Amino acid sequence: MEYLLQVKLGALVGLLLLTLLFGFIPARVRWFQDTHGSETHRTVLSLISCFAGGVFLAACLLDIIPDYLTDMSAELAARQVQTSFPIPEFIMAVGFFTVLILERLVLHCQERSAARGEREPLLHAQGHGHGHAEAVDPELESRGHHAHVDLQAHSPFRSFMLFLSLSLHSVFEGLAIGLQNTESQVLQICIAILVHKSIIVFSLSVKLVQSGLRPGWLAAYLAVFALASPLGIGVGIGVMEAHLSSGALVQAVLEGLAAGTFVYITFMEILPHELNSPGRQLLKVFFLLLGFCIMAGLSFVD
Template structure:
């Protein structure tokens, strides 16, 4: 077996094991799953979630979108496609609206199946100013308690459906990352890309695991999601190795289109689920923004170094 192939196989198993390690820390440690702890405990969990939001924002703006736009532009140029219509942006929007339509269809079907009594608000505005989020009661700031003001809480924040779409978009992107490793023709380039992916993927899978745990999914489903997600980059590497060994040069356009749909999905999840949920919940707003910025800056620094 040639040395380059050995390096790629080593990268495959390294990505698999490290992703599983960092992914199962929030999933298996009870501290992350406990929602009935002290105020300090809930605050720390909220700040970790804000940090994860910053990570996903950076992944969206600095990683997924630039990769997609670069790949689709190169593919259109290679095929000599010239049009004034913004094709890359349209594909991105298609991914965005696909998730939006699917989510609203799911919610519509749930509402039609639910009895009338289940459609009633579980907690009303006069009950101590508390809101309801997936069966958990979260106290708002003392300045809102008993004030009689209507407190808006996103009842679908961290829903299992949105968690699944987050998992799906990140998984597709992981396949393309692995593909980039598998298609390299020098061992130095393989190691360079692999190290960059190992570092930022460890942070992303940790953040993904936090979001899955917060969505209230059963532990078995969280483990299944993380297991499948861990396999995505190795799958991409294996596909890249297969393409290199068989000397095929097709499917690049399909890959670019799928990457665009995944990017549109990630835009939706980042800006309509993760960030609004973290920033609209009351209390410690400046600290939340600080941790959001911290997550973004760490990913930006890794992108700059990589």
């Protein structure tokens, strides 16, 4: 047990350091933050964003949702709950509509605030002042100074929900490591999570950079996300050491809410944003498929 604990602590440190390394590449490298470069530079940034969209799509369909449905079904079976009502799917829907309602409330408040300030003449001239998708300066759009058309697609609120859902899922991934009782299982799961999370945190960092977060907030987001899996490992170790078995149903419900959140972010924000932006449509689809296939291949190997 002593050696097993050392392996788990090593996995905790490894996940923390590797996540920080890959997360801070887009956050610290100026190349990823420059949206006023050449046409080639903006195209590469757009393709990287499409690749990230494919990664998130695969994470949603092949990782987060299957894990949640498996855990929830196991808990319902263990508690002998038999009903024709789709409880797991309903919990996901609750997570989906929670994010939808919160976002609409935020946008409603922004619209009312903008309506009160429309008497200011400079606000109309700025073009981007209201934050609406249709308020795009034609000159800026024609010059390509902004890589995308939808100005709400990378809003700080959506970026926060993306970060929150991925962080919650990372806690559960770490929990899976902490609850293992053999060294080989710990190493196998840890290697798989290391590979997956390196790609996901890089993609998340790209999205956070595109949302225009301040450097301090961006660093805080990445630090918290990096700590999510180690936190899960720590909780799992504590449960194993204390021989506790309760709380599995609460974990499954939280997984379902996180899955519903991630479904909203993937299908209402990431994919429409990338596919609706003009230019190089086939190449964007290719990079979207590339990101999906890489994650699918890693899931198949696992």
